[in-house]
């Protein structure tokens with residue numbers, strides 16, 4: 569028993585040290601055929617363990633100078649530089665590796681990959697793009713394509729983004745159809761902004777093709793038709809949206825009601841909206857229903873009913889708006905609904921918040937349970953500040 573415990577005592581710090589080391593420095597990159605300079609190399613490791621990164625780097629540089637043929641040491645050094653945010657030095661190390669004639673193909677690809685990551689981290693996106701493109705056909709192909717995809721998205725180059733997404737999907741990396749639909753939607757909106765309606769229409773069709781269930785192409789399609797004054801067309805697009813993505817319909821519910829009103833489709837739309845509200849209640853759909861509901865009593869009833877289940881401020885706002893234009897005083901159920909909404913909205917604001925760590929609580933603490941600080945709570949509730 570004592571013996572086991574003794575080993576446990578030894579093993580625990582050992583495991584901790586190994587984990588820490590692995591996080592600091594990829595150990596795989598350090599396995600090497602030991603040759604000339606294990607001394608400088610172990611000195612570097614030792615310094616790393618003592619959190620003396622500057623001196624560790626000096627030691628590794630010394631080791632590299634003694635033993636310039638060892639590419640693993642270069643990789644370790646380059647990694648260390650990148651992790652410390654010294655991107656220029658990381659880039660120099662990896663470029664130096666790439667320029668060498670004596671490294672294997674695997675090492676060359678690894679250096680190219682490391683260099684691409686350096687450029688990315690350094691914010692040199694043009695050079696990162698070139699470096700990632702050079703990895704096509706290597707063991708890093710998928711990784712490079714994923715990086716390229718986010719690079720293209722970041723710089724809003726939608727067509728190249730679509731190409732890369734297509735390659736990724738064809739290679740079986742996963743489904744990129746939703747993402748491609750977004751790319752095509754972006755293309756459509758940019759075309760519309762340039763006044764190229766035909767281009768926008770084509771792009772939108774491609775978006776629907778890419779992801780027939782996606783909400784955004786239908787949202788945009790309806791908005792475009794509405795801008796062109798085609799109310800019936802907009803309603804058709806959004807009817808489809810209502811069937812495919814009832815949750816997303818809330819985004820255009822009010823526009824839908826207005827389009828229906830403008831085209832004399834009010835009663836039909838009201839029926840559909842009421843059906844949707846019963847299935848997926850939201851304030852947006854409720855407002856749309858009430859826009860088309862001519863009966864004031866029914867409008868109020870709906871608002872009160874909604875407040876009872878979902879005491880949101882928007883619904884309370886709707887009720888107040890409704891009642892401002894009427895002469896009848898608020899009745900008991902309306903007051904209760906408003907109060908419920910106010911209580912819900914006020915609750916998060918009636919807390920105290922530690923100024924040191926942000927810990928929030930209903931009760932006042934002289935010592936914060938989060939950060940253990942004394943007198944770190946301002947004696948006022950959040951709503952009072």
Ligand SMILES: [Zn+2]
Nearest residue numbers: 922925936939
């Ligand atoms: Zn605290």
